[in-house]
Amino acid sequence: MHITLRQLEIFRAVAQFGRVTGAAESLYISQPAASMALSELEKHLGPLFDRNQGAGLKMNDAGRALLPKACELIDRAKELEMQFAGTGSYKSGLLVMNASSTIGNNLLPKMLSKFSKENQGVRVEMDIDNTRVIEQRILDFKIDLAVVEGTCVHPDIAVTTWLADELVIICRPGHPLANKSNIPLTALSDEFWVLREQGSGTRELFDEMIAPQLNSPKVAMILNRSEAVKQAVSDGVGIACISSLAAKSALDSGHMATIGVIGLNLKRHFYLIAHKKKYRSAVFEQLCDFIVGWSPL
Known part of the structure; x- marks a missing residue:
């Protein structure tokens, strides 16, 4: 039997694209x-x-049994190439990661900038999408790791709890309930909502904690980015429920206001996720350790 790395690379690409042409x-x-x-x-x-x-x-x-083994062999071969290609170090390489919208837009630029300065031999490619799309990419070995705001319970995904977060209900400053507290959730029954798309962690928490108490929320618009949600709220389309992290700058500047709903617990966590069978190279462990130990404060 004679199996080559090139054959395994082509197999992995076909597995990821589902077609030989795309691979x-x-x-x-x-x-x-x-x-x-x-x-x-x-x-x-x-x-x-x-x-x-x-x-x-x-x-x-x-x-499916071959895919993680093929990915590991390919990654190990690349690791060897990096070590003996002139750097003489295991601290060089490329990692592909994803982040959900709130994290990718508000935390990752600053965090990855700091990581790059401290680890100049490691290049990180990052893309933003919602939690469910990212979860599938992890399962398909299309990316190395991710940080997400939605929960992942798939048995093949390793999950590490990362940072705490909390959602807030936002409205335009001129809204009758702007910056008021102790508002019962039922008082929002007639409000129009601007929601994130299905598959996002923010939408999952809204559907779990808010929607059941409103019977049938009036949905004005569904958008796939927090920035777009904030703009729609600012334009008076409706109210929204988004991460306090994503809303912070708009709230601090007075361009947005909150509605304080009594008895509503919208706390959650962000998570670092990776495939349990993913080969953990030295640079992979470097980035994971950096993320877990990093704080925005």
Whole structure:
């Protein structure tokens, strides 16, 4: 049996894209070359994908078993290349991470800037999306790690509790309830709401803690970024429930106000997540340790 790293790279790309064409494009090789490499790998290991006409390639049980092992071998090979390519150090490499909107827009720029200054050999690529999309990318080994605001309970995902956060209900400064406290939630029954999209941690907490007590909330708009939610509230579209972290600058400047609802507990945590079978290289551990030990204060 002779399996090459290139075959494993092509297998991983096909697993991530679901099609040989997309995998070939991502690796800058021809589609026939990718198909041949995958075929050779399956000659050694047996079928790794279910092939349905017009539906792309979907990993079977053997493919799912191989994926974490293939990713580890590829990552270990890259780690060796970095150490012996002139740096002579394990403290060099590339990590791909994701963050949910609140964290990515308000915490990550400052945090990653500090990390980069202290670890100049490590490059971090970061993208922002909602918790459920990020969770699936972790499961598919498309990214190395992530920080999210929604809870993750999948058995294959390792979760580390990170920072505390709290949601607040915001409105425009001229709203009749602006900056008032001890307001019963029922007083907001006739208000129009600007909500985050399904799959975001903020929306999940709203649906769990607020929506059931309003019977059927009046939804004016659904947006996928906290900045867009704040702008809609500022424009008078409705009220919203977002992270106090995301609302802080607007509240401090007086461009936004809060509505203090009595008896409503909207506290939560942010989480660091990674696949349990993900190979933890030296630079991976560096970034994880930095995130866990970092404080915005």
